[in-house]
Amino acid sequence: MGGGKGGVGKTLLCANLSAALAGSGYRVVAVDTDLEGANLHTCLGVSSPRVSLADFVAERESDVAKLALATRIPNLQLIAATYGNLSCAQPAAARRMELVAGLRRLDCDVVLLDCGAGSHAATVDYFLVGDDGLLVLHPEPTSVENSYGFLRAAYYRRMQVAMKKHEVRDRIREAMDQRNERGIRTPLDLLREIESMDPEEGRRFVATMRRFRPRIVVNEVTSSEDIKLGFAIRSVCRKFFGIDADYLGYINHDAVVHDCVLRRRLVLELHPRSDAAIYLHRIARKLMGALGPPRPPAAPAESGGEGG
Amino acid sequence: MKALAEMTHYEVLEVAPDAGPEELERAYRLARAAYAEESMALYSVFSEDDSSELRQRIELAYRVLADSVQRGAYDLSHGSAGAGSDEIDIALDLAGDDAAAPQDPFELVGEISGFDGFEEDSEQSFDGAWLRRCRLRCGVEIDQVAAVTKINPSYLRFIEEERFDRLPAAVYVRGFVGAYARCLGLDPGRVVPGYMKRLKETPKREPRKQQRRWLGRPV
Numbered sequence: 001m002g003g004g005k006g007g008v009g010k011t012l013l014c015a016n017l018s019a020a021l022a023g024s025g026y027r028v029v030a031v032d033t034d035l036e037g038a039n040l041h042t043c044l045g046v047s048s049p050r051v052s053l054a055d056f057v058a059e060r061e062s063d064v065a066k067l068a069l070a071t072r073i074p075n076l077q078l079i080a081a082t083y084g085n086l087s088c089a090q091p092a093a094a095r096r097m098e099l100v101a102g103l104r105r106l107d108c109d110v111v112l113l114d115c116g117a118g119s120h121a122a123t124v125d126y127f128l129v130g131d132d133g134l135l136v137l138h139p140e141p142t143s144v145e146n147s148y149g150f151l152r153a154a155y156y157r158r159m160q161v162a163m164k165k166h167e168v169r170d171r172i173r174e175a176m177d178q179r180n181e182r183g184i185r186t187p188l189d190l191l192r193e194i195e196s197m198d199p200e201e202g203r204r205f206v207a208t209m210r211r212f213r214p215r216i217v218v219n220e221v222t223s224s225e226d227i228k229l230g231f232a233i234r235s236v237c238r239k240f241f242g243i244d245a246d247y248l249g250y251i252n253h254d255a256v257v258h259d260c261v262l263r264r265r266l267v268l269e270l271h272p273r274s275d276a277a278i279y280l281h282r283i284a285r286k287l288m289g290a291l292g293p294p295r296p297p298a299a300p301a302e303s304g305g306e307g308g
Numbered sequence: 309m310k311a312l313a314e315m316t317h318y319e320v321l322e323v324a325p326d327a328g329p330e331e332l333e334r335a336y337r338l339a340r341a342a343y344a345e346e347s348m349a350l351y352s353v354f355s356e357d358d359s360s361e362l363r364q365r366i367e368l369a370y371r372v373l374a375d376s377v378q379r380g381a382y383d384l385s386h387g388s389a390g391a392g393s394d395e396i397d398i399a400l401d402l403a404g405d406d407a408a409a410p411q412d413p414f415e416l417v418g419e420i421s422g423f424d425g426f427e428e429d430s431e432q433s434f435d436g437a438w439l440r441r442c443r444l445r446c447g448v449e450i451d452q453v454a455a456v457t458k459i460n461p462s463y464l465r466f467i468e469e470e471r472f473d474r475l476p477a478a479v480y481v482r483g484f485v486g487a488y489a490r491c492l493g494l495d496p497g498r499v500v501p502g503y504m505k506r507l508k509e510t511p512k513r514e515p516r517k518q519q520r521r522w523l524g525r526p527v
Binding site for chain 1: 309
């Protein structure tokens, strides 16, 4: 769950989708990666987590699996992000790689990652480690702007990692400077540039682009115009970024959500028949369709899961 | 990824080359809304020049593909190639002409029902929130329903919010809900009885007592 802007409902969506998937028999681990503004534990009703991601960052704990805490929802575990180091919350790049590798090894069916606001390299890496990425936004220009900023950062980062040649990677880094002197303004400019440097890398760029398929969720819609925004953004993704985003769904503005936050409970628990819950379930069903059925509990643990 | 000039009309409208008229219409409406001048989705990504060029290409693509003769000729001449520059010139000529925009609200409501492609509600509770969900699925605003049904938009809102105390006598509500349902392409024969049952079973709110007051004190 990413989206660039704070307060658009990433944590709300992460908590409720985790619960919906857990309720359908998936073994779920919800992970708060927002070391600077941890909230997921509060939404899941775990008020003071015993251990958290911060212990991994500070190297007090080396096994990511040991960070997982039980929640009151069966099948759903939480890795919290509380008590981050105030001087430097995010792990250094090498430690971050160990962390994402550990997350992919967790013994469960689905891992949902709740990203913080902003487009910091760490945030973007958490978003990209998943097999799927949910882009959560509000129908407001501020949120749309930050979402594109986040998508841009994720896109360039994804491409940079996929490239094999140093000079091509360096060129992508140059292009990340949005006022770069080479005049690379759009992803298409970048592709043309890379193709001229090395056709093989150009083909790799296109292949990576095809696999990069974020799923859009528009939260707090109040009109059908707001709903159409999701289609419009999907189209912009195609025409500007050249990527085939999926419009996963929207969630109606519903006053019960505020009530749930105040009471630190899930929408699906407290107001299961509310408008918001119906939309959340619809999104969960669509996601489950993409995930396939949960593995039977007896099956031996395989590596990896899905991250969002 | 292609530059706009290299895209075919199908790619511009994001439809398959075998798209039928309905699909084409829906794609055109969504594209029109997405790249409209004030569209939020363009914010911070496309420059004004880019989006204006996109708008022209969308209009041109629709004009060609919606006309079976022109579409046939286009398909013959463009195996997989993009539009030639002379077509762009035609688009520029046509840019000021807004004849393609349907203004009749009924036409609008009728044609875009179910536009969002998301699954329908499994439970049909026929309550106000369900009606609103159906309306949003259809991509229709309250005012558009009001324009078609000639029902006061406030009443439509009270129907959705189930503020029964603000609605007129049941016989009128029955008519309103029926018209609302028909407007969204729902079956009034099922929606109306379901909704009226809710109305009947909801305990009536006590009308506010009109206390007579004098300088703020009850008398």
